[in-house]
Amino acid sequence: MNRLILRLMRPYLLVALLVTAGATAYLFAAASTVQHQLDARGLPECVNPNDCWPTGGAMDAILGAELLAATTPFLLGLLLGVPLFARERDEDTAAFVLTQSVPARRWATAKLAWAAAAAASCAAVVGLTYRLVMGRYTILANDLYELLELLHLNNPLFMLALSASTAVTAGVIGLVAGGTARTFLLSLVWWPVGLVVAFGGAALLGVPLALLPIEAPRREAPPDDFTGDIALMDGFAYVSTVALVLYIVAIVFAGRHRAARAAV
């Protein structure tokens, strides 16, 4: 069953890999562009926007990286989630697979799990590259892109959870609504819901955590070192990730239930 699922996903996996490779390559190129500007100014190690505010191509590269980090997880999730069941319904192949000997619940669960895993893996690559390669440079201009950063929280774990939740949500929308174009549009409309769940869930989960007498370790940094900004939202990102994981589990159960009702 798993082989068949992966075989059916192959075209979309290839596109997702291309997107991942392209995004990763862009992040490396963007980091290189900013570093070149810092080198040219004779401040290769600068991490203080007051000393080395990027301009021109370097600023564009940072903007590009921010946009990419904010949108790629969603794009990957849509790529892998939208065709998952919508295409099956378009071509009525669900009538073939659901009349084999595999229970519909198992089929739906396995498909959603593979889509989520693939989206999460690709988003993890992009997220880690962003954090490890580009993160140091984005802090030079993060005053400008705070809103964009709210979409990815500078955190690879949050980004992969967001991607997986998008894939699973789009998959279940396809299962319920059918039609690739319809599923794509509904998934786009549904897009902010994932964020609301993540941040709302984080708020709910975070309040009890904040009441615990735990002091987060603090790193003593010199006043001109802004690298701490990279990890500023990590705590919130981890709690948001937990909320997203709970959301994914709920959506998968809804998908299983829908598949078992067999109204495909």
Add this chain to the structure above:
Amino acid sequence: MSDDVPRPAVLTHSFSVERHGRRVLHDVSFALPFGAVTALLGRNGAGKTTLLRAMAGLLPHRGTLEILGRPSGDEVRPRVGYVGQHAPLYRTLSVAETLRAGARLNPRWSAAHAKRLVDAAGLRRSARVGRLAPGQRMRLAVIMALAKRPDVLLLDEPFAPLDPVARTELAGTLMAEVAAEGTTVLLATHVVAEVDGMCDHVVLLGGGRVLLAGGIDEAVDGHRLAVGDDTDRAALAGADVVEVRPGSGGFTALVRTGPPPPAALTWQRPSLEELVLAYLREDSA
């Protein structure tokens, strides 16, 4: 049901299906004996496809559906084969990949049987399913269902995309399967000629209801065509008339047999086609 009456292979009772808030099948009840080849007949939109999809577990339903003595569901699914209209198969897979998928998805899969049927159908294993002609795709879909070694086979218009030669070959394959395995077949079509001589039972649907269900011989024997002049119409009084059709100066009526027929009329045994058409016309009226 008493112990000496064999349980049917398929039993529906008060079986109803709703789609988009509209009831498509109304209290459908019939029984298919083991090893029967049953024609599911009806006009376009009568509910044949809906009935088969619901029986295959693709649509939620109300009422009773027992297959092989058990409620329909995951437990009996491995023993039920289904071929949908237009042969829904993955178009991006090759024939060989489709067969491998069948083997992985079905514990009762017979690779040897599949190979034999694919060879007989002349299908190239490397061919993409999407590039097969509709008739070849349908052959492959039927092979996928047969290699699953089903006890009950549900076929939705399998002959529609086939040329006459392929149609004969497929009918032969199905008949051989029934003879060898005792498979119970329910075959939907709206062409009566396709099933005459091939099926031994019939379920006739009209407007989502069962108009007639049972053995073909019993059904035909249970009806008579009455032919007479207009002046003799009164002779039909009290008869259980299915349909009366005016002709040139007279009429033809299909009547359920009961008491001895009035001598004023000429009585004939109807053909299956005459029987089916009479019911369908009456239902449409």
